[in-house]
Amino acid sequence: MALIVQKFGGTSVGTTDRIRNVAQRVARQHAEGDQLVIVVSAMSGETNRLLGLAKDLSRSPDPRELDVIASTGEQVTIGLLSIALQELGVKAKSYTGAQVRILTDSAFTKARILSIDEARMRADLDAGHVVVVAGFQGVDSAGNITTLGRGGSDTTGVALAAALRADECQIFTDVDGVYTTDPRIVPEARRLDTITFEEMLELASLGSKVLQIRSVEFAGKYRVKLRVLSSFEDSGNGTLITYEEDETMEQAIISGIAFNRDEAKITVMGVPDRPGIAYHILGPIADSNIDVDMIVQNVGESGHTDFSFTVNRGEYQKAINVLRGEIGKGFDARDIIGDNRAAKVSVVGIGMRSHVGIAAKMFETLAHEGINIQMISTSEIKISVVIDEKYLELAVRVLHRAFELDQPQAAA
């Protein structure tokens, strides 16, 4: 008998018909003898409707009151799913975040979970109930309702799994797992049976929007086994996200190709090569609330160097203006150049830690197609390059083939 936490997102519970489907799936699993805690989001569209009412009344509504309003979306779903389960003869009981006592800090609209009191859930589970918990919400120590921020239901699922020491946390979504790359670009893209947390973090932050990055971090911290599954298809075991150390099976060298289309590249030419120069350039950028992604600085010559970074394409012009303003104020640089039609392609794989030649193979593959590499950045399990956006799809396809990702998971 396993204890499993299952999380269903807003699309999966978007109508009463879909809630009935979720109930049937849960009832089948319950009939197999598993203890189940189900976490649900608000019905799709509901959170936006509720926040829209608040925006009608104020341009900057009080976050405390926003949480009072927004948290009702999930509260409706837990009641409905419990009723649907009971209709199938399954004992079910719903809890809001405050009732389970998901204690958070008081950062309304983006609260962080501090602790969970699992006693009440445990008693219900032992009495044969399916426990249905509202995602995305909690309560602070003063009894105020809080929310974890949009999409925070994944985090609720992981946190409950951690508190209950569940065997697995299953995230049901509209994709049936994590793929080697986007199947819309590479039809041969293959679903991964397993992926490590580290790889998942790199893939998620690089644009594979399967799971909230925060829930993956949380799962890693508390060693919760996460599985991504489709809520619309019954077949398949999805993708299990594991700890490298836990794995008995051989690990693939490369697990996927991630990419991001909306990049812009900015290079500050001929800046003095001395301590503090990175801060002098990026400080004003951060002060303007512009997110910086890749940062590359080359070894300089004759006391000067070139400094490059990428930003989201929508913030390209703003970033350029900020830096020109700094030069106007006496900041020492020869020139600022940029390109807002850049794209980033990354090869991700925990196997590259112990394998040499991955970078060389990546660069060779791109060169073979005449694709110029504009910037390179590497981490332990990732190599990212910035290229001209027009080559993006080609680059992803040839790399997918070069690393044999269309083949069944290769042993390292």
Next chain:
Amino acid sequence: MALIVQKFGGTSVGTTDRIRNVAQRVARQHAEGDQLVIVVSAMSGETNRLLGLAKDLSRSPDPRELDVIASTGEQVTIGLLSIALQELGVKAKSYTGAQVRILTDSAFTKARILSIDEARMRADLDAGHVVVVAGFQGVDSAGNITTLGRGGSDTTGVALAAALRADECQIFTDVDGVYTTDPRIVPEARRLDTITFEEMLELASLGSKVLQIRSVEFAGKYRVKLRVLSSFEDSGNGTLITYEEDETMEQAIISGIAFNRDEAKITVMGVPDRPGIAYHILGPIADSNIDVDMIVQNVGESGHTDFSFTVNRGEYQKAINVLRGEIGKGFDARDIIGDNRAAKVSVVGIGMRSHVGIAAKMFETLAHEGINIQMISTSEIKISVVIDEKYLELAVRVLHRAFELDQPQAAA
């Protein structure tokens, strides 16, 4: 500085525009220095929408889960009204029933309030906040969300006023007070400045649907001053519902004419005039879940009597069938006759306790118009008659005039 509890119903908060209007009204009162606790219902239509979702999933949904779902309606309104107040520069804070800790029993969907912890509200009021509380809901001792049943927001308002020992509980509704009778039938009907609780109870139960009967009983029990006001018009002080003993002003003899159109009259003829006969007739009726309204039994002659009662018109045939069935089982009665086109008209007034001749005047007025009285029933402050439905409007009009209800409140 007064402490006032104000309750706004679903129509008053039915749109964000209307919520803004309520906020403006509250802000004006707050600016005059009053401490205010505001109780709100769900936006009109919302409770039905939520219960509709539940009914989609089950014909008889679990009451515990229904309360989890339905209570979100008021929770949305408290957040929205707080935001609207803050937008006007008024400090405001919202609370759900569970947060205020409106402790109830565990009778889901029809819970009764046991106690209210007023400390938190008091602290907020002293800090200059307007406190906004969700009506209709509470929490049981196990932490389950409960609701007081539909329309229970009036009761929440009265209960909070009692707990806080408020100076007044103001119920804002879509009428601007309690009238001497229905203005659609008697255009000269006049709004009463004051009415006693006892009269209000009689008027409410007789069909003047201004306030929930339960909230009036509650107010009477805890001596809460209740005032009915219009949420759409600014003019007028509405109607104050008072205790007879408190009143320094002279009391009118008759305060209003109530009526009920949907009556049906049933007479069991020639039943043995012996103890237990009322139970023999009404027992089977009650067992069939038929509500009985008026009951009249005359002095019998030669050991037999006639027994009459009224039921809601929709249950007339069912009641007749039940009684015929009893006769088939050997119940001793000569005949059962009935009339499903009856109506009830009542004259209500606390002054009739100390004034003779009210009944005579009522009967004379009806006789003068050729209206036959079929049944008569009296209480201390009410005289009700059953008449042919076709005379209903005529009867209400002539009685309204005969008791001079169109004149400014007459002294007793």
